Amino acid sequence: MNDATPNSAACSRRPIHTAALVLALLIAGLLGFTAYAKGFHPNPKPVTLEWTGQVIPGATFDRSIAVFEVVVLVLALALHRKAWAWGLNAVFFAALGGFGAFKSWHGEACGCFAQLFDPPAYSMAAVDGVIVLVSLGMASALGLRGRALPVFAGLALGAGIFGWVFADGVTPPRRAETAQKYEGKTAVDRLIESAAFDDIRTQPDGGPAWLVFCFDPTCHICEAMKPLVEFQRDSLAETGDPVMQIRQLSIPELEKAHGIETHAWETPTLFIYAGGKVTRLWTGNQLEEFQPERLQEIYDRTASGEFLAPAQPGEDGAPNASAGGPTGGPGGGP
Structure with a gap:
């Protein structure tokens, strides 16, 4: 009986691990595609960081994000059984969702796929939001308990706000706003x-x-x-x-x-x-x-x-x- 308990626990967690792997593969596929778009079809328009005045070539900006997405892709696959990794995944996609939501609200393309194509307004922000919720759910299923889950949820909310503010800082004013000035x-x-x-x-x-x-x-x-x-x-x-x-x-x-x-x-x-x-x-x-x-x-x-x-x-x-x-x-x- 004592020998059967660990085996039973392992068997009970196998479906969760399988689900985690499938979700990690789907997320990796999405990140791989967006990284490809930014790496090989970058937007050449320069990006100005409003708070520093620094101007970054558009291709450099897109490719830097592509590199970061590849890193997240690899980590998502390698650590798909770790509850805390799914918590961090929620934080990352919340930041992307905040960025994309601001771009759509401002009437611009989110830039998720660089110059390859522009998805409908708010569509990628919605996808990011779903991934955030799924990631938090998977973190809970893998054993994230106590205060840890609310902490990651709070971090995700903060990351979404940061993504919105960051997008505001790299997005020029609307033409109508400039004309009003x-x-x-x-x-x-x-x-x-x-x-x-x-x-x-x-x-x-x-x-x-x-x-x-x-x-x-x-x-x-x-x-x-x-x-x-x-x-x-x-x-x-x-x-x-x-x-x-x-x-x-x-x-x-x-x-x-x-x-x-x-x-x-x-x-x-x-x-x-x-x-x-x-x-x-x-x-x-x-x-x-x-x-x-x-x-x-x-x-x-x-x-x-x-x-x-x-x-x-x-x-x-x-x-x-x-x-x-x-x-x-x-x-x-x-």
Whole structure:
């Protein structure tokens, strides 16, 4: 009878150990995939630590997190029978959940899969929350008792708050918040008022319309558009075309020279400035798969006078809400 007791205890714990292994494998698979995404498809956009002002290259930031995820992955598998390890697992995923929840609340991708793809808002925060609860349950099933379980639950709550605060510290303000800081002026408004726009803003009446392309080197749509815009810019400049000229501006350089924050822009931004006002504006995914034919169409519709008049809601080039709404500029319309 005495010999049977240890064997019975071992048998009774076998299903728990099996469940712990299965869960550890699932979690390791998720972490492995997110680590792969960050390691091989990192977001190149620099990350600024708000509390120190330090700027970290986006790829370095993502790959550092990927390394940490791999470490957690290995430990989750190696220590899947340890109750305290599941408690720490809950703390780790609570921090990830807090980070992802803030990003979704702020209207941004959580960054869980870097540039590979963006999951639906709050979806990964919900997954992280489920893992936290399952991890605490597994810690209890493996023997975490007394005050230890509430302590790990409290640590997980604190980690979730930390993840939220950390995300807040590395996330630029919304464009609307930045515009509010400057009395409702969008990045385009501030560009028009800046010295970078002096020659265009003060050109004599009857001068050409200006197609202005503002790009960020970390934006893949921008990089695809640049050669097309540059070719057309050079062609129009060479002939002194009276209908349209093109100005190409680097958003990071505008921040350095004129203080227009990178995060104030939607990238890319393309707009027509004519008659002292912005008449057409295209931003972000509106410029996906931009083709030379589109540039020619913009030129032709400007030459016909159509794009010299401010766009009405719903028309091609009507300013959208994400870009800050209608943009008049100095001396411009509403």
